[in-house]
Amino acid sequence: MKMTIEEIVKILDCTKLTRDEDLLVRDISLCFASDLMSDVLRFGKAETLLLTGITNNQVLQVAEIMDLKGIIFVRGKKPDENIIKKAEERKLPLLTTNKSLFDTCGILYQNGLREGVKI
Amino acid sequence: MNNEQSLIYNQLFEIKGGNFIDAGSASVNVKKTLKLIGIPSEIIYRVSICCYEAEMNIIMYAYRATLDFSITPDKIVLKFNDEGPGIKDIELAMKEGYSTATSEMREMGFGAGMGLPNIKMNSDEFYIESEENKGTNLFIGIFIDRKTDNHDKSEEIA
Structure with missing residues (x-):
């Protein structure tokens, strides 16, 4: 099952933080949810959509290292404007939703997306 | 084999401990270089993870360090030499979940005690002293x- 970022924006009632509309057609099939960047690096697969409550610069670096397809900040979190700018330069779509991490995962799972995890 | 002759690429980085603003930039540079040279993506992914984990360890714990990054026809080598407090018990530091991170480091999403084990898992050669x-x-x-x-690349789910 695949969904575009645009479809995810609708079902999670997300606000788009980055302005590049072209990135919203990107297909997503795998997600990984964590506030621990160490765990994203250890357990996450490459090219997933990350769901997190961490908004610092390290999320961007981890996204670069892991070739993440996008980031959804949960619980209404929003990174600084300079982080949004950097993400735009790197063509990394950033979204925010007021939903909790639990609900966000549940809704995406219900819509057919699965976890991108390596054991 | 003469290492000098077989070197395809070599770059030296300086990493400052405590510099959280630029943290990860050496690793992002290493990754860009590997991409430009045309190294297979699954290799790039493993090198990048090792490099970033090691760089973050330096940022969090050491005073300063050098990273000697080199590519030969058959392998990619990352040599990190840091000045810092050192590791008291390497065997313990290699255990998943063991960490001496401060609450500040944990707030940034680090210090889960996964760094060194993750480097070992993603590398073919791993030596620490x-x-x-x-x-x-x-x-x-x-x-x-x-x-x-x-390394398990993302699989499409039908």
Whole structure:
């Protein structure tokens, strides 16, 4: 099952933080949810959509290292404007939703997306 | 084999401990270079993870360090030499979940005690030596042609 970022924006009632509309057609099939960047690096697969409550610069670096397809900040979190700018330069779509991490995962799972995890 | 002759690429980075603003930039540069040279993506992914984990360890714990990044026809080598507090018990530091991170580091999403084990898991050659109150030397080698069993690329789910 695949969904575009645009479809995810609708079902999670997300606000788009980055302005590049072209990135919203990107297909997503795998997600990984964590506030621990160490765990994203250890357990996450490459090219997933990350769901997190961490908004610092390290999320961007981890996204670069892991070739993440996008980031959804949960619980209404929003990174600084300079982080949004950097993400735009790197063509990394950033979204925010007021939903909790639990609900966000549940809704995406219900819509057919699965976890991108390596054991 | 003469290493100098077989070198395809070599770059030296300086990393400052405590510099959280630029943290990860050496690793992002290493990754860009590997992409430009045309190294297979699953190798790039493993090198990048090792490099970033090691860089973050330096940012969090050491005073300063150098990263000697080199590419030969058969492998990619990352040599980190840092000046810092060193690691008291390497065996313990290699255990998943063991960490001496501060709450500040944990707030940034680090210090889960996964760093060194994750580097070992993603590398083909891994050597570490450390002296308390002096520093730590880390050697990471990743073969370019080896099948990467422990790297599992994203699979499409039908």
